[in-house]
Amino acid sequence: MPRRWLNAFWPLMCGRTGWWPLPWPRAPMCCTRRIMKEIYKEIIKLSHDEGVSVLATVVRQGGPAPRGVGAKCLLRSDGTMAGSVGGGMLEAKTLDAAREVMKTGRPRRLGFSLKGTDVAETDMLCGGDVEVFLEPVVPSHAVHRALARELERIERRGGMGLLCTVLDTDQWEGGRVPRLFLGSDGRRAGDLDQSGGLERALQERFSPLSTLRRPGIFSLEQDSGTVEVYLEPVSAEPVLYVFGGGHVSRQVVPLAALVGFPVVVVDDREEFADAGQFPEAREVRCMPFGGVMARLPVDVHAFVVIVTRGHLYDKEVLGQALRTEARYIGMIGSRRKRDLIYKRLLEEGFTEEDLARVHSPIGLDIGAETPEEIAVSIVAELIDVRARG
Template sequence: MKDIFSEVNRILESGQSGVIARIIRQKGSTPRSTGTRCLILEDGSIMGTIGGGQMEHLVMERAREVMRNQRSVIMKLALYGKDGAEMEMLCGGAVDIYLEPVSGENIKTREIFSELGRMAIEGRRGVIVTRVDEGIPAQDPACRILIQEDRSIFGAIEGLDAPGVHAFLPVGSPRLVETDTGTLFVEPVSPPEALYLFGAGHVSLFVCSLAAQVGFRVVVIDDRKDFANVERFPTADKIRVDAFLEVFDKITVTPDSYIVIVTHGHIHDRTVLREALRTYPKYIGMIGSRRKRDTIFASLRQEGVSDDILARVHCPIGLEIGAQTPEEIAVSILAELISVRNLGKNKAENLHRKVVSRPE
């Protein structure tokens, strides 16, 4: 799944139009949370989801109207009572959904989404502020502001000056803000988490494909150019052919990064693991049996690596679901990565224990 904002940038650059649908307010139990967004394209296709089912069908129908009129709309949907029953959604909550037309003819809009595309590639963060109201035309040049980490500003909202804009930094979660200039929706912009996939064998093929679908930015690394290439890994964001021992000097591992070690040999796995433990990503996982893990860990202890540091490693990698084939192993690995991303490390560990201890 590609980043929605990057996809908006792509369609605007190609001269197309679309509609961004965002959940801007949520009350009670709903399929998705505030800030969830999707993009409806001119051909009626959709990227992303704001909850699926009849609710999303209604949004897509309304989006066609928004595309025709080129003016924004706020949909208020109750997922309870008669309305909920008609949508076959009895979650019990309610959502406000903002449908915003975007057009490549709006130069300011194009500039902002072009910068958002660069931010995603370069791993930069920021905040985007969108004016929310009925009937805002797609050509409005003053309906959106992008604020970057360095406090630089792209775009404008009428009546909002620089001090007022900078007051939105930082923002932890998406929210509606009432101001003298009107209602604003403020949302953080974060780059996709980087997944450094060491090894370009059979398992990596499926890990890369699945990881790209669920929103990771995948960097495939191997020392064999016949394996690490775009023909084998068309969904990778980047492919590096480099020696495993040297490549860590050429990549940027952050606290939001994930490292998966599935190289073509135990010696290479150990080399990568040793270098990975000098960094502090969100996740380090290595393929292999418990016997392999214990052997590698013992050799690293002899080099002075402490048990506390080794405890950061997920090995055997993936949730224990009895995976056998490369495809199944990839599913187990992605399940573990998603659990760490969505639940945090501690809850993910609890989930792992529950799966492992599940009775036959």
């Protein structure tokens, strides 16, 4: 269904009257994270390019729009493009402005109104407002290289951080690049201002860094006045650990990989821990389930799916998973099986609060019966949890 039709029918579907569009759902963090990763991979590839590219980012969205805050596109110095800020008129005007930024080397803030006469002759009757920030990028510049390396490091090794960009175009004078990366482990790259006042204000407002969950524009105070900055939380794609290499896993893994989860499969039997059975997995490991969590980097962003071959192994893995900070823990099985395992875990000292973290029976309740249907219900639940940020 075209978006303009959905905008018209959205109020009616939600029980509202009238023909005005409701606020369009924001892009989930997983999408903006993936977009950022791909764009900065492109910048790393261009690290020996002395030409000027332009990075366009949707920094503000009010009402329905083709893409949410965090959407990006990179116009390379050779005229080719990666990513998208929404297509249609919005993207065409963004690219026109990007070519001007490429010539002048000065950033620009570009506002769009996707309603009324501005878009009457186009197919973009979304009804919202969008602001795009266009910044010159010289991939060989020390700041851009350092920022790209830090983002690549997080993607490879995990962790999290905050990427800050000053939107005041005057502060980009003289070839300055007022951008800063702050890692949760204390690593940093770039700077916002020579005095350090903006960085201090940033750290005071967002400490710890994890308090910021979604990208957006924020105002920071410094001696010379208020400065608007665009902040993006940065973290690696959440890894999905699938324990058990049986028939359900063989359906879950390709579907989870398709929607953006890096997947690690673990089984204690060599014939089931077979990479040939899981070509979409990032890694397939054969190891005993006893003490398995101590040998895997299961962190606060991780998703854990427990689909082993029996109650004893499910209980073994679940008990270990509950001692981690994993964001999602799901276990397959009937309610009767779940209750038996819960009873034993309570006897071992776990609490009802601990068990409340577990999604079991795993997956959304869609009446799934076959392995393929069960996989759909499981991955749908993973998407739901991930999208909530």
